[in-house]
Amino acid sequence: MRYLPHTDQDRADMLRVIGVETIDELFRDVPADKLLKEAVDLPRHKSEMEVARLMRRLAAKNRAAGDGPFFLGAGAYHHHVPASVDHIIQRSEYLTSYTPYQPEISQGTLQTLFEFQTQVAELTGTEVANASMYDGSTATAEAVLMACRVTKRSKAVLSGGLHPQYREVVETLANMEDDECISLPPDPKGGEDLLAEISEDVACVVVQSPSFYGQLIDLKPLAVRCREKGVLLISVFTEVVSLGLIEPPGAQGADIVVGEGQSIGNALSFGGPYVGLFATKQKYIRQMPGRLCGETRDREGKRGYVLTLNTREQHIRRDKATSNICTNSGLCALAFTAHMTLLGGDGLRKLALRNHERACRLADALGAISGVEVVNESFFNEFSIRVPGDAAALVEKLADAGIVAGLPVSRLEPDCGLDDLIVVAATETATDDDIAAYASALAAAL
Structure with missing residues (x-):
C-alpha cells in the first residue's frame, strides 16, 4: 500500500509554483554548517507493513508499567483505566x-x-x-x-x-x-x-x-x-x-x-x-x-x-x-x-481505600527489612523510605531484577543530602505477589 503520495513530478510542480528550483532553496536561511551532509541513518523505502513491524520491534524494547512489579509514582501513577x-x-x-x-x-x-x-x-x-x-x-x-x-x-x-x-x-x-x-x-x-x-x-x-x-x-x-x-x-x-x-x-x-x-x-x-x-x-x-x-x-x-x-x-x-x-x-x-462518571462518589472512595491499603501493606513489608526506614508518619498511597548507601544505585540494581522500585530523590534533588531516600508508590494495581517480590529483592540487595 502506497502511503507517500507525492511523485517526483508532483514535487517538481510544487517547486515551480512557488518559484524555486530545488528543495534545498527552501532552507537557505539555515547556516550551511548546520545542515546535515548525509542522510539520517534510517531504513529507506519501507512498505506500510514493514514500517509497522519495525515500530513494533522498537516498542518492544520499552518496559511498560504493567510488565512487572511497579512502584514508581512522584507525579505519574499506574492505575487501571477501564x-x-x-x-x-x-x-x-x-x-x-x-x-x-x-x-x-x-x-x-x-x-x-x-x-x-x-x-x-x-x-x-x-x-x-x-x-x-x-x-x-x-x-x-x-x-x-x-x-x-x-x-x-x-x-x-x-x-x-x-x-x-x-x-x-x-x-x-x-x-x-x-x-x-x-x-x-x-x-x-x-x-x-x-x-x-x-x-x-x-x-x-x-x-x-x-x-x-x-x-x-x-x-x-x-x-x-x-x-x-x-x-x-x-x-x-x-x-x-x-x-x-x-x-x-x-x-x-x-x-x-x-x-x-x-x-x-x-x-x-x-x-x-x-x-x-x-x-x-x-x-x-x-x-x-x-x-x-x-x-x-x-x-x-x-x-x-x-x-x-x-x-x-x-x-x-x-x-x-x-x-x-x-x-x-x-x-x-x-x-x-x-x-x-463510571466510578461515581462511592467508587472513588473504594478506589482510594484500595490504594491506601496497598500502600500500608507495602510500607509494612519494606519497613520490616533490616536497614530500611519508612520516613512518613502519614501517607496516602506514596511514602519515602531511607535505605543504606546510594538509593539511585539500589534502584538500578532492582530494575535489573525486573522491579521498578520507586524514584531515588537524588534524581530530582541532587546535592541536597538525600541520596539515601526513595519515594515509593503503591496503587490498586500492586498485587500481593508484587509487594512480596519487591520486599524480597530489596532485602537481598542490601
Whole structure:
C-alpha cells in the first residue's frame, strides 16, 4: 500500500509554483554548517507493513508499567483505566474535535467540559473550576501568577514538600513576570514551619498534600494565618485519587487548588499527555486562567452550553489575558470525566481505600527489612523510605531484577543530602505477589 503520495513530478510542480528550483532553496536561511551532509541513518523505502513491524520491534524494547512489579509514582501513577474510557474518547465526534469555538455545533464537547468542571469543583471542595490546564506543573505556575495578580504582591513561598519539577516550572514562569519565589529546603518529614514564612508582603504560599515525599499536610492552620495576612493559600496535589479519602483542600481553606488529574482516566503513556486541574473561589473567577464553560438557555428556553469566559491571549483580551497557555487538555479531560462518571462518589472512595491499603501493606513489608526506614508518619498511597548507601544505585540494581522500585530523590534533588531516600508508590494495581517480590529483592540487595 502506497502511503507517500507525492511523485517526483508532483514535487517538481510544487517547486515551480512557488518559484524555486530545488528543495534545498527552501532552507537557505539555515547556516550551511548546520545542515546535515548525509542522510539520517534510517531504513529507506519501507512498505506500510514493514514500517509497522519495525515500530513494533522498537516498542518492544520499552518496559511498560504493567510488565512487572511497579512502584514508581512522584507525579505519574499506574492505575487501571477501564476499557470503556478508551472507547468513549475514540468516538469520532470527540477524537476529531479540537476546540468548541462554535457552540451551535459543539454542544457535546461543551457539555462534557461542563461536567468535567463540576467534577473537579466537587473533588477539590471549591466553587468553580476551569476546563483544564496542560498538566499539574503548569497549573501550579499559573496559580502563582494568578495570586500575584489578585494580591498585587510579587512574592511566592514554595513549600519544601512541593514536587521539584513543579517548583522549577513555577520559578521559570515567575521569573518571566519578575515575581520572586522563596523555595524552602526539601522537607521529607513534613516538619517545616510555613507559618513563619507568611507575612504582608507575600502573595501566596504553595503547599502540596500529599507532599512529594508522601506526607499529609494539615492546611487549616495555614489557611487561618494566610487570611490574617491577606495571603492566598495554593494547595497542590499530584495524586488526584487521594481526594477520594482526604478532606478536600477547599474545605480546609485553600484559595486555589491545582494538581494533576492523570490518575483518573489517563494512562501513564511514558510521560503524557496529562491533564491539569485548576479550581478556585467564585470571587477570583475573572483572574482564573484558561477557559470556563457555562450552562445557559437559548431563545426557545432549551438548555445549552457556551464558553462563558475565555481569558486566553489569542482571543479578544490579547495582552490583557490572564494566561499565556493557549489551550486545554480537552481529550484527556474527557477521559477523566468518563472514568470519574463510571466510578461515581462511592467508587472513588473504594478506589482510594484500595490504594491506601496497598500502600500500608507495602510500607509494612519494606519497613520490616533490616536497614530500611519508612520516613512518613502519614501517607496516602506514596511514602519515602531511607535505605543504606546510594538509593539511585539500589534502584538500578532492582530494575535489573525486573522491579521498578520507586524514584531515588537524588534524581530530582541532587546535592541536597538525600541520596539515601526513595519515594515509593503503591496503587490498586500492586498485587500481593508484587509487594512480596519487591520486599524480597530489596532485602537481598542490601
